[in-house]
Amino acid sequence: MRPVAQPLLQWFQENKRLLPFRQEPSAYHIWVSEIMLQQTRVAAAIPYYNRFIQALPDPAALAACEPDALRKLWQGLGYYNRVNNMQKAARRVCEQYGGELPADYEALRALPGIGDYTAGAIASIAFGIPVPAVDGNVLRVFARLYNDDADVMQPATKRLFTRRVLDQMPKEIPGPYNEALMELGALVCVPGTPHCEACPQAGLCQGYAAGRQAELPVKPAPKAKTSVTVTVALVQSPDGVLLQRRPSKGLLAGLWQPAAWEQAMTQQQAADALAQIGVPVQWGEALPQARHVFTHKVWHLGGWHATAPACALPEGWVWAAPDQLARVYAVPNAFAAYMKNL
Template sequence: MQRFSDALLDWFYENRRLLPFRQEPTPYHIWISEIMLQQTRMTAAVPYYERFVAELPDPAALAACDPDRLRKLWQGLGYYSRAANLQKAARVICEQYGGELPADYDALRALPGIGDYTAGAIASIGFGMAVPAVDGNVLRVFARLYDDDSDVTRPETKRLFTERVCEQLPADNPGDFNQALMELGALVCLPNGAPLCKRCPLAAVCLGRASGRAASLPVKPAKKPRPELPLTVVVVRGPQGVLLQKRPDKGLLARLWQPLLLEGRLSADQVRAVLDGMGLPVRGLSLLGPAKHVFTHKVWQMEGWLAETDASPALPGNCVWAMPEELAADYSVPSAFAAYLPAMEGKAGAAR
């Protein structure tokens, strides 16, 4: 296959989306945007990105940010380990590189939370280095271009596809080329269905289109079913606001705040008994309804209750009361509890 970079770049310059991190493609901006875009749709990530870089405009500000404030800025994006790794990396950048991301692929790759793809994106877009940036979009594009049904989750397949990207990579414009491949995968060579081949600048050389197999590529193994965990969520409202419980320092959703979370599917009597044991006698209890949250390796199947109490007992060390304005400003609640956030904010009806 002959080089196709000119056709791809011409298409990109005419069709690329005007995104804030493309307006100011500094290495820092590229880094933050790429970490946010892991596991997050572009349309969802952009407003978070804009708020984040407005408050934390450089590695020094990110390194110095209070961890609770950082988690609050990240609230709603999920996968909070990404934010923790950003701060770890920012501290390394300040300690070892004078507060600027290093213009070196291997040094970037060694930073916490930065893998091959992210290092390639920062190096090529932010520094103009001729290195590839191969993500899921690029793997899909090249599987179709080469009509290759190799399993793209296997390391050897990714190595082969990366070599193919390098064969096409223009040394004088690697950043735009990498962005163009990502954009082609996002806008034209779509996942989970038929690609829009009539709009593709590479349609004439696409072997997958010629064979009629493009829509069935790339090949991935079937996902294993996720185990389901039944849980009971209790939103407790009292004179001092809503009861918040801080999650453990390590593990899933570490150090984030949540309503009272109990294992199993509890009845009204069981919920009352738990609250009585905490010194929180209930004067009203009503169902908030079910909710589901899908994590990478498990599914939470939740049933929600709204409990009203007039008591204000001493709380365990991992619990606090928060008024609605404090909840909004200071406490990071993961999106797993989005269905119950109105009740936590006092917007749900009184419990019965």
């Protein structure tokens, strides 16, 4: 195939979005943006990115941030393990590299939470190291360019596509090339029906020539998600709403939530469970049914409002006043339907 870089880079120069992390493309800024964008649309991530960088402007600040404050900064983005790993990586950067991300692909790859793609993005964009950064957008672009219907989720296919990306890379400007491929996949070579009429690669694209662009890339059918019933007690006292901290490992690790149990429960069973921590409840109206989709499971939530007297609580439970809900306690979006009016 003829080189794709020249028309791609010209298109990128004329059409790239003015994003905050492109205005100051330091290694730290690229790292934060790439971790946020793993599971979040660009438009949704930008206000979180700006707030995060203002509060934590460098790896040292991230490393030193109190964990609850860090999760509060991240609240709304979900997939909290991302930011937990970022803090672990920031601490290692401070311990081993003097507080600056290393200008070395393998060293970046060895940091917690940084995989092949993120290491490639940081290395190429921030440091000009000629390594590929192959995410889902780039896999889609190259599946169509080469009219390749191999399963892009298979490691062997990813390795083949990565070699193709590297073969086409102008080694003197790897950062703009990688960014241009990502941008093309985000704006033009989109999932489903791509905008081939606006694509700088249309004349080279074998999938387009074969009329197969909408069929590519090939992925296996997603696995069925597990359904889980979650019973919620939204308990309020004169001191605030009752919150419990989730376990330090597993789903939503370390976050705060209203009293909840991952099983179907009657009011009496929920009252008995709350009585065990010293909270006598008076039940109110039923909570509306809600649903939250995780990667591998779906929560089906329901339960009741309740009131209780202010009382002492065991470790791992708090009464959270409204201002504390706003400033201190990170509650996952799974409970947004119940927390938004508090």
